[in-house]
Amino acid sequence: MKKLIADTNAYVRYLAGEEKILDYFAAADQIYLPVFVLGELFAGFRGGSKEQQNRRILDQFLGKSSVGVLEATRETAEYFGIIKAALKKAGRPIPLNDVWIAAQVLETGSVLATYDPHFLAVPGLRIWDALSESDR
Numbered sequence: 001m002k003k004l005i006a007d008t009n010a011y012v013r014y015l016a017g018e019e020k021i022l023d024y025f026a027a028a029d030q031i032y033l034p035v036f037v038l039g040e041l042f043a044g045f046r047g048g049s050k051e052q053q054n055r056r057i058l059d060q061f062l063g064k065s066s067v068g069v070l071e072a073t074r075e076t077a078e079y080f081g082i083i084k085a086a087l088k089k090a091g092r093p094i095p096l097n098d099v100w101i102a103a104q105v106l107e108t109g110s111v112l113a114t115y116d117p118h119f120l121a122v123p124g125l126r127i128w129d130a131l132s133e134s135d136r
Contacts, residue, residue: 004028004128005070005105007098007114008040015057020130024113032110033062034070036100070104079103083122092121 004024006014011033014021025031041058045051061067080103087093094102095118102122105112111126112119119127 002028003030003032003108003110005032005034005101005108005110005112006037007101007112007116007119008037008044009115010113011037011041011061013115021113024128024130029066031064031067032070032104032108033067034101034104035072036097036104038069040097070108072100072104073107075107076100076103079106086123087121090121092118094118094121 006025010021014025038058041054045054045058048054062069080099083102083106084099087099094116098116098119101112101114102119102125104110105125109126111128113128113130119125
């Protein structure tokens with residue numbers, strides 16, 4: 001079973017119809033949006049002029065049987081601590097929301113779909129191949 005966690009930018013590019021991410025989402029057995037990604041999306045919706053439309057589109061996406069929301073757990077917090085400490089030691093900090101997202105990727109054994117190269121600094125994180133090919 002191929003489990004995929006979508007970062008905010010992957011979801012946005014999925015909605016834009018980018019072929020690479022459409023294909024990747026289609027090949028996944030299960031797609032998760034971390035609660036932290038939802039927070040970023042809701043903040044973006046509030047900052048734009050199409051909040052209600054964007055919420056409806058997100059609700060439709062979340063209504064698919066292959067899509068779920070990941071809540072934070074105590075185990076998520078454990079992984080967060082491990083990742084944050086490792087990145088600090090390596091002198092390679094990343095945004096806090098992204099540490100939480102990485103923690104959920106490790107916790108669930110999923111692959112992360114993202115266009116943010118700073119995730120490459122997270123030890124042991126499985127990231128989709130298109131990151132190295134993306135046009136960041």
